[in-house]
Structures are given as C-alpha cells and as structure tokens.
Amino acid sequence: MEYxxxxxxxAVNQIAKLPGIGKKTALRLALHLLREDEETSQSLAEAIVxxxxxxxxxxxxxxxxxxxxxxxxxxxxxxxxxxCVVEDATDLIAIENTSQYRGLYHVLGGVISPIEGxxxxxxxxxxxxxxxxxxxSEVKEIILALSSTMEGDTTSFFITKxxxxxxxxxxxxxxxxxxxxxxxYTDEITLGRSILGRKAYEQS
Amino acid sequence: MEYxxxxxxxAVNQIAKLPGIGKKTALRLALHLLREDEETSQSLAEAIVxxxxxxxxxxxxxxxxxxxxxxxxxxxxxxxxxxCVVEDATDLIAIENTSQYRGLYHVLGGVISPIEGxxxxxxxxxxxxxxxxxxxSEVKEIILALSSTMEGDTTSFFITKxxxxxxxxxxxxxxxxxxxxxxxYTDEITLGRSILGRKAYEQS
Numbered sequence: 001m002e003y004x005x006x007x008x009x010x011a012v013n014q015i016a017k018l019p020g021i022g023k024k025t026a027l028r029l030a031l032h033l034l035r036e037d038e039e040t041s042q043s044l045a046e047a048i049v050x051x052x053x054x055x056x057x058x059x060x061x062x063x064x065x066x067x068x069x070x071x072x073x074x075x076x077x078x079x080x081x082x083x084c085v086v087e088d089a090t091d092l093i094a095i096e097n098t099s100q101y102r103g104l105y106h107v108l109g110g111v112i113s114p115i116e117g118x119x120x121x122x123x124x125x126x127x128x129x130x131x132x133x134x135x136x137s138e139v140k141e142i143i144l145a146l147s148s149t150m151e152g153d154t155t156s157f158f159i160t161k162x163x164x165x166x167x168x169x170x171x172x173x174x175x176x177x178x179x180x181x182x183x184x185y186t187d188e189i190t191l192g193r194s195i196l197g198r199k200a201y202e203q204s
Numbered sequence: 205m206e207y208x209x210x211x212x213x214x215a216v217n218q219i220a221k222l223p224g225i226g227k228k229t230a231l232r233l234a235l236h237l238l239r240e241d242e243e244t245s246q247s248l249a250e251a252i253v254x255x256x257x258x259x260x261x262x263x264x265x266x267x268x269x270x271x272x273x274x275x276x277x278x279x280x281x282x283x284x285x286x287x288c289v290v291e292d293a294t295d296l297i298a299i300e301n302t303s304q305y306r307g308l309y310h311v312l313g314g315v316i317s318p319i320e321g322x323x324x325x326x327x328x329x330x331x332x333x334x335x336x337x338x339x340x341s342e343v344k345e346i347i348l349a350l351s352s353t354m355e356g357d358t359t360s361f362f363i364t365k366x367x368x369x370x371x372x373x374x375x376x377x378x379x380x381x382x383x384x385x386x387x388x389y390t391d392e393i394t395l396g397r398s399i400l401g402r403k404a405y406e407q408s
Contacts, residue, residue, distance in 0.1 A: 002300055004268045004275065004293060007255050014251040017244065018233050029222050031294055033256055034268070040221065041256035045249035047218040051211050052237055052245035064209045064238070071208065089208060090235055096206055 001027075008034075060131070062107040062124045064089045072105060079103040081140040085128065085159065087111055087147060095145065103143075106131065111151040112158060120158055128159065132168050141169040148175055205231075212238075264335070266311040266328045268293045276309060283307040285344040289332065289363065291315055291351060299349065307347075310335065315355040316362060324362055332363065336372050345373045352379055 001023060003009040008030055015026035033041050057063065058070035061083075065071070072078060082103030086092050092105050108123045132139045144159060146152035160170050176194035177186050186194075205227060207213040212234055219230035237245050261267065262274035265287075269275070276282060286307030290296050296309050312327045336343045348363060350356035364374050380398035381390050390398075 001297070004296065004300075005259060005270045007251075007259050007270060008268055008293075011251040011255040014248045017248070019236050020229070020232075025224070027294065027297070028224075030255060031292070032223050033252060034259060034293075036256075038256050041252050044218045044221070045253045047211075047215040048237060048245050048249045048252075051215040051234060052240075052242050055209060055211050055238060064212055066209045066211065088235070089212075089238075090231065092208065093205065093231070096208075 003027075061105045062109060062127070063092055063105055080138045082143065083128070083131065083139055083141075084143045084145050086145050087152070091145065103141075106142075108146075108155070111146060111149075111155040113151045123155070125159060125162065129162055132163065132166055139168055141171060143171050143173060145173045207231075261311075265309045266313060266331070267296055267309055284342045286347065287332070287335065287343055287345070288347040288349050290349050291356070295349065307345075310346075312350075312359065315350060315353075315359040317355045327359070329363060329366065333366055336367065336370055343372055345375060347375050347377060349377045 003012065008027075011030045011033075012023055012026040015021060015029055016023050021029075033044075056065050056068065058065040058073055059068050060073045061070060063070045063072065067074075079102050083106050084095060084101060084103055085106045085108060086095065087108055087110060089107060092107060095101055095105075106124065106128045108125065108128075110118050110123055112118060112120055112123065128142075131137065132142070142159075142163065144156045146156050156172060163170055174197065175190065176197060177183065177190060183191065207216065212231075215234040215237075216227055216230040219225060219233055220227050225233075237248075260269050260272065262269040262277055263272050264277045265274060267274045267276065271278075283306050287310050288299060288305060288307055289310045289312060290299065291312055291314060293311060296311060299305055299309075310328065310332045312329065312332075314322050314327055316322060316324055316327065332346075335341065336346070346363075346367065348360045350360050360376060367374055378401065379394065380401060381387065381394060387395065
C-alpha cells in the first residue's frame with residue numbers, strides 16, 4: 001500500500017506491529033487520531049510509554065503492580081493460606097473478575113515449553129516453592145490454574161513434583177463441560193474427563 | 205473490570221478510545237506491549253505523537269502531506285487537467301491503490317451533513333472552486349468520487365451547482381454491480397441504477 005506521507009506510513013507500520021491489527025485497521029486508527037485533538041494522541045502515547053517504563057512486578061507473586069508489593073498480596077483481608085498459580089496477568093484478571101476467589105496468586109510468566117526454549121528456570125517456579133518454605137508461611141493449598149494443554153499439564157506436573165513432601169495440598173481447577181454449552185458440541189476429551197471427574201449431588 | 209495496576213488501567217482506557225477496540229482487546233494489546241522491548245512502546249508512542257503534531261495538509265488539495273505541497277500535486281508527470289474530489293484521505297489512498305488514476309485530487313474533509321452540523325463552509329469546497337478559477341488553471345474535468353449516500357449526493361449536487369457556467373466537465377464515478385458479485389445478492393437500488401446506466405459494448 002502507498003501512503004501520502006512518511007509520517008502516516010511510520011504510524012501505520014508501528015500500529016500494525018500490535019497483535020491482531022493489520023495494515024488496513026492501522027490506517028483507520030491513524031486517520032482517526034489525525035481527526036482527534038492533539039491531546040488524544042499525547043495521552044495515548046504517554047500511557048503506552050508509562051505502562052512499559054513504570055510498571056513494576058510484585059516481589060512476592062510477580063503480578064503487575066504499582067508498588068513493590070501488589071495490592072492483592074498487601075491485602076490483609078484476603079486468604080493468605082491459598083495460592084492460585086496462573087500463567088500470566090491476563091489469567092489473573094480473568095479469575096479476579098469471577099469474584100469467586102479471595103486467596104493470593106502466583107504468576108509464573110509462562111509455561112514450560114521445550115519447543116519455545118522455556119524451561120523451569122525461565123519461570124517463577126523457584127519463588128513459588130520458597131513461598132511455601134518461608135518460616136512465616138501460612139500456605140495450606142496451591143491451586144494450579146494453568147491451561148489444559150500439553151505445556152500447561154507438564155508445568156502442573158513439574159510443580160506438583162517439586163512440592164512433594166511439603167505440607168501443602170496441591171489442587172487443580174475443575175475441567176469439564178463449560179456452563180451453558182451443549183453436550184453434543186463438547187469435544188470428546190473434555191466430555192470423557194467430565195464423566196471421570198463426576199461429582200455427587202448432595203442428597204439430604 | 206478490575207486491573208492490578210493503575211498504569212495498566214490507564215493504558216487500557218486510552219487504547220480502548222480507539223474506534224473498534226474494546227476493553228478486552230485493549231488489555232491484550234497492553235499486556236503484549238509489557239512483554240515486548242521498551243523500544244517497541246517508545247517507537248509506537250513516538251510515531252503516534254509525530255503523526256498528530258508534524259503532519260501537514262497540502263495547501264492545494266488538503267491531502268495529508270509531509271510538505272506544504274503534497275507529492276501528488278508536486279508530481280509533474282501526473283495529469284493536472286483532472287481533479288478527483290474525495291471525502292477523506294482513506295478514499296484517496298483507496299483510489300491510489302487501484303493504479304487506475306493519474307490525475308490530481310481534492311480532499312473535502314467530509315460531506316455536507318445538516319444532522320452533524322457540517323455545512324459547505326466547514327468543507328474544502330471554496331478552495332476547489334478557486335482551483336478551477338486560477339489563471340494558470342489547466343483543470344478540464346472534475347470527478348466526484350463521493351459516497352453514494354444522502355450526504356454524498358447532496359455534496360455532489362452542491363459542487364455541481366457551484367461549478368455551473370465554468371468551462372469544466374463534472375463527472376461522477378460509475379455506480380453499478382460490483383465486479384465479482386452475484387446479481388441476485390445485489391440490492392435493488394444498485395441493480396436498478398446499473399440498468400439505467402448501462403453501457404454499450406464496442407461492436408467492431
């Protein structure tokens with residue numbers, strides 16, 4: 001595509017580097033910014049730079065944070081005896097938005113993937129083990145909330161092995177047929193697992 | 205949605221102001237930028253600010269430009285006797301990408317729309333008339349390439365009236381059934397117009 005100005009070409013190329021945004025969408029966004037106030041572009045640019053340069057990671061759980069210790073770890077009203085292990089901040093936000101969990105988190109920063117060259121050393125696994133070892137540790141349960149993929153399962157298995165012998169219960173989030181979805185459209189593996197992992201109704 | 209950090213919340217809010225980008229996509233983009241090098245965010249931010257603060261508009265055709273006169277108007281090898289009138293730079297880029305047009309352009313900056321409070325005075329119509337009046341004017345034809353909507357048609361009608369009496373041919377781009385589309389799926393108005401505007405085959 002040819003552009004009428006080098007400035008617009010540069011902006012389009014930079015915007016199109018974002019995942020899921022092609023050149024056409026990038027051009028639409030660039031022309032939108034040109035129509036808006038200068039302030040719109042300035043605050044957008046500032047927010048992007050601030051995000052990358054000022055964001056910290058929590059010293060305890062490695063979550064994105066404004067301070068050395070994130071708001072969740074610092075919150076005394078949360079249950080400090082449970083740690084939910086997630087792959088990244090997106091998963092953490094997704095679980096937070098369910099309002100069903102009041103414990104702490106531990107962000108691994110990825111999952112073990114030999115193909116992509118990510119070993120246990122690249123992830124925040126050692127610091128998780130140390131959280132359970134600390135003298136003032138209240139941790140009683142670790143919930144593994146990793147993706148149900150080969151890499152996720154490998155990572156869960158690795159962490160479970162590392163925690164062996166410790167007085168900590170290791171659990172996994174429930175796998176099964178999603179709420180609201182029809183049985184006939186559920187894949188065989190999920191359906192198979194949901195039968196094996198069936199739960200008894202409380203009959204009282 | 206709750207965010208683990210004010211910085212990410214601010215970035216998400218700013219990114220989600222862009223058209224067609226919701227909070228979820230904005231969060232995905234923000235987390236992507238957090239994973240990338242600092243340079244990625246810096247160049248993106250710079251490109252956005254430069255675009256808005258340094259972009260000029262061509263003194264002749266009002267197209268986006270790097271200089272006072274845009275590359276198209278300054279190009280002596282283009283046909284200076286035809287001006288194609290478009291609504292905005294996106295349409296200009298779309299026509300340029302067809303490689304079917306070698307004349308000049310005139311960017312109106314919108315179309316007449318009483319509902320949105322846009323009258324002829326808000327658009328670059330007067331400067332178009334003056335381009336045909338200039339002593340060294342070579343303009344022989346003006347092609348109106350505006351959207352086939354109520355507003356586009358009103359604008360085309362207004363410009364045609366303004367150009368009355370001048371020694372300039374005013375034409376409109378062809379309306380009809382798009383190439384490659386099936387007749388049965390074409391709307392009635394387009395199909396009706398395409399019959400009225402039928403063209404003779406050259407039989408020789």
